[in-house]
């Protein structure tokens with residue numbers, strides 16, 4: 001990955017902020033400065049031990065303003081309920097030309113633009129970003145130009161693939177790819193439980209299931225075939241898989257996933273309303 005970015009501040013460097021931090025420190029990414037903040041001193045100390053310039057707000061009320069003072073790109077990685085409060089705290093110290101990028105679920109660009117005069121981009125990445133295999137949806141707010149979107153694209157391409165879309169679709173994308181890794185891990189947990197119930201030792205059960213998931217995902221990617229076709233090749237007519245798939249289809253997997261996605265979308269609306 002080759003990218004040239006302005007100085008970056010990450011405000012809230014937890015699971016998601018930390019994954020993006022890792023992308024920014026990958027070879028080939030050039031940036032004049034990188035500062036990160038956390039709430040707790042313990043989290044900031046862990047970042048510093050890893051060579052990151054980091055401060056915590058816990059005992060240092062100036063930590064966030066210190067981080068953004070020179071930044072051309074400010075990434076907000078705090079919880080949705082904190083976004084507008086943290087932005088209001090940052091407002092006097094933001095460079096007027098700094099692009100604000102939020103990854104918070106549910107919080108609209110309009111809500112953020114009410115607090116700061118800066119251009120804002122809203123993004124929804126996912127945790128495979130940690131290994132450079134994330135997928136991120138981005139949408140620009142009213143003040144974001146094509147150049148700002150290009151900058152956000154550069155940022156998130158350091159951790160995977162980027163899709164630009166209208167902001168109205170960001171919550172929907174969040175229910176699929178933002179939350180999606182959790183759905184996959186749940187399936188892995190449940191199949192592992194089934195393997196243990198079939199008599200396998202936990203370590204063997206975990207190995208069988210993990211290799212099956214990663215092997216299947218890599219097969220899909222490597223062949224470019226439709227998943228339905230790859231499934232057909234596993235499912236011998238009158239064979240064993242056919243019986244198993246019939247049971248799974250009885251459980252109405254298709255509608256279960258759609259209902260799950262709609263529930264997540266409803267929660268995003270609640271977060272937007274401050275609930």
Ligand SMILES: NC(=O)C1=CN([C@@H]2O[C@H](COP(=O)(O)OP(=O)(O)OC[C@H]3O[C@@H](n4cnc5c(N)ncnc54)[C@H](OP(=O)(O)O)[C@@H]3O)[C@@H](O)[C@H]2O)C=CC1
Nearest residue numbers: 012013014015016038039040043077078079080103104105
């Ligand atoms: N996890 C995911 O898969 C995804 C999450 N998101 C979004 O990312 C955001 C963060 O989620 P996630 O990374 O899971 O949460 P985490 O709890 O892992 O990270 C939150 C981070 O914010 C820090 N923090 C809390 N308060 C402050 C503050 N006032 N100033 C600076 N830093 C602060 C925390 O510090 P400390 O470490 O000390 O607790 C922590 O490092 C959310 O808005 C979520 O919607 C978006 C896409 C996917």
Ligand SMILES: O=C(O)[C@@H]1CCC=N1
Nearest residue numbers: 104105174178179180
């Ligand atoms: O669960 C959440 O709210 C965040 C957004 C998508 C994934 N994690």
